[in-house]
Amino acid sequence: MTKNLRMIDLFAGCGGMTVGFASEGFKPVLAVEWDRAAAATYAANFGEDHVIAGDIAAVPDEVIPEADIVIGGPPCQGFSNLGLKDINDPRNQLWREFMRFVKHARPKVFVIENVDRFAKSPEFAMLLAEADHGALVEYELQHAVLNAADYGVAQRRKRTIVIGSRIGRIELPAATHAKEPATGSGLLPWRTVRDVIGDIPPHPSTTELPARTSEIFGDPMPGVFRGLDLHIRRTPTSKSLDRYSFVPPGGGRFDLPAALLPNCWANKPTGTTDVMGRLRWDMPSVTIRTEFFKPEKGQYLHPQWEAGDWVEEYGKHRSDPVRSVDRVISHFEASLIQDFPSDYRWVGTKIQIARQIGNAVPSGLARAIAQQIKPHLLTVGASDARELSAA
Template sequence: MTKPTMIDLFAGCGGMTLGFADEGFVPVLAVEWDRSAAATYAANFGEEHVIAGDIAGVRDVVIPPADLMIGGPPCQGFSNLGLKRLDDPRNQLWREYMRFIMKARPQVFVIENVDRFSKSPEFQMLTDEVERGMLKNYELSFGVLNAADFGVAQRRRRTIVIGSRVGKIELPSPTHARSPEPGSGLMPWRTVRDRIGGLPTRPGSTELPESVTEFFGEAMPGVFKGLDIHFRRDPRPLSLERYSYVPPGGGRFDVPTELLPRCWREKPTGTTDVMGRMRWDFPSHTIRTEFFKPEKGSYLHPQWVPDQRRRDDDRIFIKGDPNLSVDRVVTHFEASLLQDFPEDYQWVGSKIAIAKQIGNAVPSGLARAIARQVRPYIA
């Protein structure tokens, strides 16, 4: 049986393609404007079908027919973390997605986006096109899925839209749960330990190896894989002191007041998960693009052993044992594993570029679940 073909738009470093390729789909075109991300995609799936450039510049004549189209138009314009500007040009890139649908005529298309996407004006415009416009031959299913419910060791909520002209396709049902009921057939959530347990806790280097490879006629750092991206940062002594007080599942409120930066001392309420520590036996929080900054979320390594107690203003602070606790953020390698990339996945770019690729990716386990749901409908 001929394997179904697919196009990946806004492909990033290939997380979504990875999940669909695992289920037998063959990529025939990928478009990604970030050249480092496009190079990472090319390192893993081949350069010959990759366009590293602006999707608006891709001519109709080079768009091949495909059975499936996947992709996630950039979400920064209406993300809960950003400004909701209707005139943000990034919000209009979904129109390019529709142009590709009209040219490639896929049997099915899949859109992945932020959890609030279904409440956005752009989503309403998309549904209008399905009801009475260019996409009127397609039926939509949509909803918010949690990657942890599909075997990913990360709680990451994303809106998934499936459009089909071969019969309505419902979203996949969870395969995992936090506390599965007996007889439900569901498996327990995968944990941080499942993915990064056993890795070296104290990486020897703070840098990527020296390596350069050419992609799209340009020399780029890489290709790196596995322990190549398992490098550490060197925090200041004050930062290490702060980290040492944070237990698994804890955060900035566990740090003694006198050690907090002024902005946090003067804001006793608000964000709770910053400077947080992961838990070994639970999925991680969402891995974002700046996971290497502890002030951005719960990114401290989960290994922590209490050391001593002291009382301050009627509060008891428990400090981690510096000989047994791992007071650092997760490495790029650990973050990639929590994003469900395989250990031998290949990476191209600078440290910051690779972190951005990891944080922006679709966990392949979530993509695989969608691919398994879609595959039986494609002739």
């Protein structure tokens, strides 16, 4: 006999969290996501039958099933470093919706993931208060900021993870990887960009997704796409190409010759260093965001760069055009860095799919959390009414 561990994924996006939990044998019984393209990607991978493609606030209590675990990432723009810090931002109230689902699904465990600064927010303080003397009083909370790179993901991405348990304290998972593992620590070295995209063809043959539609939730939607369908390049101007050519691995806007700087940067000589940056082969990537396809948004240039001609006028080498790849990473490469399986099925336009990829929790991080929680769920409640035979 084994348990069929039932899970609810709220704010499910395209399913990054579910990928990790499903790989540990959890069975999704409900997913809620209001971005229809993201919900359709989720449905293309895990089935339409249990997906509500709508506003979480509109889901009636009566349709919330019982579950062993509720997982989810209420949107974080309200307190992200990149967004407004207005505590009255209605998006910050969405964690209360999460709590409503916990109340009705009666899970033994819940998991909240959010931006690294979540633990400093007033909403987090309210969550602690609920667990101390409010609606969540049965649950013991543990929280920490985890870096996906420490769990075998080829990306430095920090997220606050909260585990709430009413079956005894559950610690956050211990790291399995480290930047420079000490001898005898048992830790593996961080996985690198080379590990996950090193074999991908350097020169995508197309700029567009295939012209294909599928009916999902009764509507025709672009897709389903998978694998190299997503390996698309952009069409930069010759000036942009010129700029990329001067950025070595790990470098960024400060490597651009002054004559090639866009006005906005030329007039603002300080500020974010990783814009127009280039990834390094032998490091995990920077955080993949929703606009990874715009080099001016971060360190998203392909890591392959070898010095070519010396340009006297600028006092710098430009890239060797044969041994360098002067483009941003493709959607496929971004999905692999975000730890999606290479045959994951995607639905939506280029921009919608990029948003889904950038918003996701890397599955390796989710898997580590699932592995940590699963033994606790399996050892409690031999009398659990939902105990089922192994499929």
